Amino acid sequence: MKKIINDPNLVVQDMLKGLVSAYPNSFKQVPNTTVIVRKDAPATGKVGLVSGGGSGHEPAHAGYVGKGMLDAAVCGEVFTSPTPDQVYEAIKAVDGGAGVFLIIKNYTGDVMNFEMAAELAQADGIEVEQVIVNDDVAVEDSSFTTGRRGIAGTIFVHKIAGAKAEAGGSLQDVKTIAEKVVANVRSMGMALSPCTVPAAGKPSFELADNEMEVGMGIHGEPGTERKAITTADEIATELTQKILDDMHLSNGDEVAVMVNGLGSTPEMELYIVNGKVNDILKEKGINIYKTFVGEYMTSLEMAGCSVTLLKLDDELKELLNAESQAPAFRN
């Protein structure tokens, strides 16, 4: 394991220190927690937005804290959902009287921990609502299982629900729009190499020199299929097609595209993938309204990428374009 760290068990604490000192005018840390909130929190009369999850997905989620996006991010241990007490602290810190909205990625741990926190806050009289993001089409959407995971599409939920809250939307408005984003966003990813959780000290899985893993999660979980590595064009085609199979987009529909790097994939490669995604969508008559290429939801130093499509209408477009002051998503 080669990492630029101090004590492997203190990486989250050390990271938070460096994060707050990078943006002293935008962020503050709730004392004795791993919660990052907007400096001006709570914003009176505004719905407070809280997201979070395990660390190791930077810039998710603290990088999305800022005017127009999240009010708080709860940073768990690496790849481990944060505990209910931490989420509860975040809810209290951002409650400005208009209720608090939780954006939860669909992992058993996140769902349980956030829900327990919501119960604690509700007991205090804070109104809490939530959305569960499950954009990963690699996984079957079945009610008998855990269902789909939440991956890079979550960023669009942050952005659009954040804009709604900033514009003065009620807790119910924010919930409605967040659910609309979740209903219209799909993602799929692949990896060329695993990542190493600092405290574990060894890679999460192993891949031969000619192998790639398709449909893997963002926590070093193995994917749905392992196969011989192909070209960027074939990878882009496979990911995009899998999404389109699930989305039923038609000629003339408008989408936002995100080509997301998982940690160690050079931006050059992400752009190569984007070129092909673009071709595929154009060929089908799907209009690309806006494209995001970069590292939005990573998995430590995993090599690989994901593609996300968000189907847009006028309301979503307006909110997507609204101002954001979050360090990792400036609009």
Added chain:
Amino acid sequence: MKKIINDPNLVVQDMLKGLVSAYPNSFKQVPNTTVIVRKDAPATGKVGLVSGGGSGHEPAHAGYVGKGMLDAAVCGEVFTSPTPDQVYEAIKAVDGGAGVFLIIKNYTGDVMNFEMAAELAQADGIEVEQVIVNDDVAVEDSSFTTGRRGIAGTIFVHKIAGAKAEAGGSLQDVKTIAEKVVANVRSMGMALSPCTVPAAGKPSFELADNEMEVGMGIHGEPGTERKAITTADEIATELTQKILDDMHLSNGDEVAVMVNGLGSTPEMELYIVNGKVNDILKEKGINIYKTFVGEYMTSLEMAGCSVTLLKLDDELKELLNAESQAPAFRN
């Protein structure tokens, strides 16, 4: 070599396609070249800013093309300076009558190719000026040798010279401010792992599991020293101290800090480094005006980071804060 690419010899071409299709409203590609220019170029009456170099440093330099920063980026083959004819095309494309300014990183190849292009453009009657960025304190600043390399500090030159040009500065004004940035910016980097040029197919150097390379360049060039890997705090201290030794900052001085990832270092680790850089500067009474943490000047998938300090005065602060619409530097 595991990469998400098609033909290794066509990575630059494929990347440019994906880049232009990601930002169709901001960028255009000069036909039959590897030159990316602002969609509205040339801006009549504004000094045109051109930078560039080998590819593989994304988002440098095309990511810095946009209102308030560069007018054009010339993208050479991976780690290979672009040829004079390409730079010449860029100069012609952004010449709006007020002259063209070249921002060149101090590598023999870049300097020679850009200067030949400048000669061609001057022969056409276009006024051309240039600055050579040499912020890397790893390398001795000697007039008997090639001198210092240009690395991540270049981004501050783009930003500040770009703001000056956007504000209506003359070619001489832009040159003066660019030289001021160069005089006040210093960087130093280290790597934990090498990178692989796609067409070469094998890593640029080898490092044992417990080794790091200090003072290496951004092209896979070996560094100035190879030693046992230490903690993030020690790495941050070594890089910052080497810079401070060269800069003579005193109590009360103000700086901008950049902690730059080289390609595959998780943002978490960059923030850990930033936390320590912050401590060191605070301890010395140096005020941190603004901090930039992220991937600004990469070296494909190299693991490692660099630290950059820019000493500020009121003029530099104002220009640093000016609006920028470049995809990789939004202000």
Added chain:
Amino acid sequence: MKLGIQEVINWLEKTNEKIQKNKEYLTSLDQAIGDGDHGINMSRGFQEVIGKITSTSYNSLADLLKDVAMTLLSKVGGASGPLYGTAFLKMSMSVKGKEAVDKQALENALEDALNGILQRGKAQLGDKTLVDVWTPVVEFFKNHKVIESPSLEEVSRNAMESTKEVMAKKGRAAYLKERSIGHLDPGSVSSYYLFASLAEAIKEGEE
């Protein structure tokens, strides 16, 4: 059988020892079909539990178990944190007012804990989760008047081993579908440590 405060602390210390000793093993099980943090999570959590309960003096079993619950809830995280936390919280509620538990009281506490786990995690028996260990253990208590330590250990071990050949339907391993077969469920292994330790604590309590 009678477990008082000392015996429960003994149970938790034995559990902690097994978890610390097998931290890397648990993590490697989770790397195979999950995200590779189960050993780290359990190790962090139980270390804190031991720190807490050995530095506090307790008059009631419920208080002790509540501290365990709250420590697990706030230190483990992931899926296992709320599940183990809920389990101990339910046990604490179940033993309220008691200074020690006999066989029946322990059975009730474990059953309440299992119900808490089921409610919180919504898994069913056979989904390849720690429910697959807790369920047969509770059944075993129900079906036997007297709890023989070796049998308790055996029941929980067999239950843990049985998770190997099933396909996961809950938790991260569910994403792997068929590929989850052939691997032990990490949470079932940590639950096995809990019950193997309970068996030891029961036995030592009788000596």
Added chain:
Amino acid sequence: MKLGIQEVINWLEKTNEKIQKNKEYLTSLDQAIGDGDHGINMSRGFQEVIGKITSTSYNSLADLLKDVAMTLLSKVGGASGPLYGTAFLKMSMSVKGKEAVDKQALENALEDALNGILQRGKAQLGDKTLVDVWTPVVEFFKNHKVIESPSLEEVSRNAMESTKEVMAKKGRAAYLKERSIGHLDPGSVSSYYLFASLAEAIKEGEE
């Protein structure tokens, strides 16, 4: 000695063959003390040169050499592109109006080329650059009335090999300081291919 258009094309084709054959070798030399692209750069450039000159018919040596220069300038990039490009541009200017070069004209052309390289790159003899090969080759021409092919090859080979033991002062290898000692300079090796091929072309031209 007389080199006309055919002989110069022969020279360049032989150079190209050596470069293509040693592409990976040149790259690995550049990986050791530079950035690992010299083989890629030279291979791309010379392939284009051969494509260009074999698909064009020339009446003048100057036109041929100018096409070589422009192709190298626009296809090689890096440090070597402008240097080799400048060298061939200066040679083209030097042979203006000539249909072929004799020994003296070739000597003048090479000297002009070297001066162009020195002006463009500002390196000095001993800086561990291709100047360390070009300088002794030009000296050799000046000091000999007749150019013996084997001697030309030997002079350039020795010069190339001599770069191994010196410390770089120009080019990327300079950043390595002492650590550059013990490695051949990649540009000197490609220049050696150029002169070894020239020696062959001269010999074949005389046959």
